[in-house]
Amino acid sequence: MVTPSADRERPVVSVGVPDRGQAHTLEGMVAALIMLSAVIFALEMTAVTPLSASTSSQHLENQQGATAQGILASAAETGALERAVLFWNASGEQFHDTTDLGYYASNPPPNDLGRMFDRSFNSRGIAYNVDLVYEGAEGDVRTKELVYQGRPSDNAVGAGRTLVLYDNDPLYDDGGAATGTNVSDTGDYFAPDVSSGSVYNVVRVEVVVWRI
Amino acid sequence: MADLRPFGASPESGARERAQLILVAGFVIAVVLIALALVMNSAIYTENLATRSDSSGATDAVVYQRAVESAALEAFEYAHAVDGGDHASLEANVTDAIAGLDAVSTQQEARRGHVPNVSVAGTVHGTAIIDESDDFASEEDDANWTVAGGISAVRAFNVFVDGRSDLRERGDDEFRIVANDTANADRWHLNVTKNTSTNEIVVGVAAGGSFETCRHNDDTAWVNVTAGTVAGEPCDALTFAEGVSGSYDLEYRNGTAVRGHYSMVVDDGPGRVYSSPDSGDPRTEDALYRMTVDLVYRTADLDYRAKIRIEPGDHDG
Numbered sequence: 174m175v176t177p178s179a180d181r182e183r184p185v186v187s188v189g190v191p192d193r194g195q196a197h198t199l200e201g202m203v204a205a206l207i208m209l210s211a212v213i214f215a216l217e218m219t220a221v222t223p224l225s226a227s228t229s230s231q232h233l234e235n236q237q238g239a240t241a242q243g244i245l246a247s248a249a250e251t252g253a254l255e256r257a258v259l260f261w262n263a264s265g266e267q268f269h270d271t272t273d274l275g276y277y278a279s280n281p282p283p284n285d286l287g288r289m290f291d292r293s294f295n296s297r298g299i300a301y302n303v304d305l306v307y308e309g310a311e312g313d314v315r316t317k318e319l320v321y322q323g324r325p326s327d328n329a330v331g332a333g334r335t336l337v338l339y340d341n342d343p344l345y346d347d348g349g350a351a352t353g354t355n356v357s358d359t360g361d362y363f364a365p366d367v368s369s370g371s372v373y374n375v376v377r378v379e380v381v382v383w384r385i
Numbered sequence: 386m387a388d389l390r391p392f393g394a395s396p397e398s399g400a401r402e403r404a405q406l407i408l409v410a411g412f413v414i415a416v417v418l419i420a421l422a423l424v425m426n427s428a429i430y431t432e433n434l435a436t437r438s439d440s441s442g443a444t445d446a447v448v449y450q451r452a453v454e455s456a457a458l459e460a461f462e463y464a465h466a467v468d469g470g471d472h473a474s475l476e477a478n479v480t481d482a483i484a485g486l487d488a489v490s491t492q493q494e495a496r497r498g499h500v501p502n503v504s505v506a507g508t509v510h511g512t513a514i515i516d517e518s519d520d521f522a523s524e525e526d527d528a529n530w531t532v533a534g535g536i537s538a539v540r541a542f543n544v545f546v547d548g549r550s551d552l553r554e555r556g557d558d559e560f561r562i563v564a565n566d567t568a569n570a571d572r573w574h575l576n577v578t579k580n581t582s583t584n585e586i587v588v589g590v591a592a593g594g595s596f597e598t599c600r601h602n603d604d605t606a607w608v609n610v611t612a613g614t615v616a617g618e619p620c621d622a623l624t625f626a627e628g629v630s631g632s633y634d635l636e637y638r639n640g641t642a643v644r645g646h647y648s649m650v651v652d653d654g655p656g657r658v659y660s661s662p663d664s665g666d667p668r669t670e671d672a673l674y675r676m677t678v679d680l681v682y683r684t685a686d687l688d689y690r691a692k693i694r695i696e697p698g699d700h701d702g
Contacts, residue, residue: 197407200407200411201407201410201411201414202411202414203411204407204408204410204411204412204414204415205411205412205414205415205418207411208411208412208414208415208416209415209418209419212415212419231429231430231433232433235433242444242448246448246451249451249452249455250455306493306496307489308489308492308493312492314492314493314496333445333448334448334452335448335449335452335453335456335490335493335494336452336456337452337455337456337459337460337486337490339459339460339463339482340463340467341463341466341467367485367489368481368482368485368486368488368489369481369485370478370481370482370484370485371460371463371464371467371478371481371482371485372460372481372482372485372486372489374489375485375486375489375490375493377490377493
């Protein structure tokens with residue numbers, strides 16, 4: 174009488190299969206969730222900061238790059254850029270009111286260009302460095318820091334603007350007014366006179382911007 | 386854990402394989418989801434890069450062009466202000482300046498993989514005519530005279546009018562500046578008069594059969610003839626030599642009916658040279674009317690070329 178009892182068992186199997194199919198699907202999903210949770214957990218272990226690369230950072234890079242470019246363009250048109258580069262204290266051999274290190278740090282330069290940076294970046298928690306790239310006396314390319322706020326992050330963006338200084342361009346005093354001293358009259362300016370003609374030097378103002 | 390065995394099957398009959406299957410399915414789903422997220426992210430990133438306008442360095446080229454434009458203008462003005470010599474000396478001065486700019490900036494741009502080249506393509510000689518003597522009469526004290534004959538362009542034409550004395554009401558003896566193209570019978574003129582009842586200086590422009598005025602309520606006014614401004618305010622009617630296309634004579638009429646001074650740069654010899662001026666006479670100086678600068682800017686993906694025309698105070702620009 175073994176065979177009949179085996180026949181009775183088979184219908185029970187066919188009734189039970191659909192329930193188990195659902196269970197298997199659910200298990201699959203739960204396994205996936207566990208996997209994803211593990212990935213998320215692993216990502217959380219590495220600190221995600223505002224400096225971490227992400228899609229939104231790329232858009233911010235675009236915006237910050239465009240802002241820096243815009244500031245330089247408008248400063249160049251109004252002459253603020255040239256005044257900032259010539260904002261030089263000939264007796265102290267550095268820019269007016271800088272830190273002991275010879276460049277501006279957390280406070281922007283006290284001139285029109287500095288105020289433009291201040292309005293656009295300082296108030297929004299955005300850091301920036303401003304470098305002046307010029308030709309040295311031996312024909313080499315040198316860099317003078319105008320503003321240094323730290324080492325840029327991986328998400329930093331840059332913008333630059335070329336500025337030509339002429340022999341008769343005046344230095345500016347700490348109030349922003351032109352002094353009687355031309356850039357070619359003083360030997361204490363950071364950039365030397367590299368051209369026999371009326372051009373004194375060519376300074377490329379480079380701005381690096383990043384979020385902090 | 387759900388029962389992975391078919392009901393009644395022994396643990397040895399394939400249950401282990403099905404448990405593996407479910408785990409593998411879980412893995413596959415997780416991997417697919419992560420892959421989807423990656424694909425989405427890279428699509429957004431690609432779009433972000435693709436919509437950046439400066440991927441080929443075109444923005445850099447335009448920014449550099451703008452820097453060269455302002456530098457070339459400064460070199461042009463420097464040459465006239467500091468050098469002040471003859472045409473050859475002025476040309477040498479601007480050519481040296483542009484060569485110096487080119488040498489230094491090429492080195493700086495080359496660090497970024499960009500190669501610019503800037504050179505002076507050519508200059509147009511001109512003559513500056515200046516009279517700071519409070520008098521609009523000629524060297525021979527004529528009231529009606531030709532300031533410059535056979536010219537085709539004037540730039541930086543500024544007239545300072547002192548309305549406190551001599552400036553007339555509108556009429557036959559009013560002061561006029563005339564651009565007279567006798568060959569084509571084209572004529573443009575501007576008059577400067579005083580409205581004594583309102584105490585205004587009135588600048589009237591006759592062009593193309595119409596006559597329009599701009600007013601300034603003060604005793605004195607700078608009229609920038611080529612820029613089209615009266616005392617710094619834009620004057621819509623004032624477009625220098627409008628309707629005069631060929632070469633023309635620039636004439637003053639009733640030069641004794643106004644007090645003030647003037648300066649201009651014309652694009653040719655004035656037809657005469659005011660060589661030995663008395664204190665009350667106009668004088669001429671050699672000047673460059675225009676300078677053209679060739680700009681080439683190359684990057685890996687871009688070959689950008691432009692001609693920059695330096696012509697400060699030009700009425701076309």
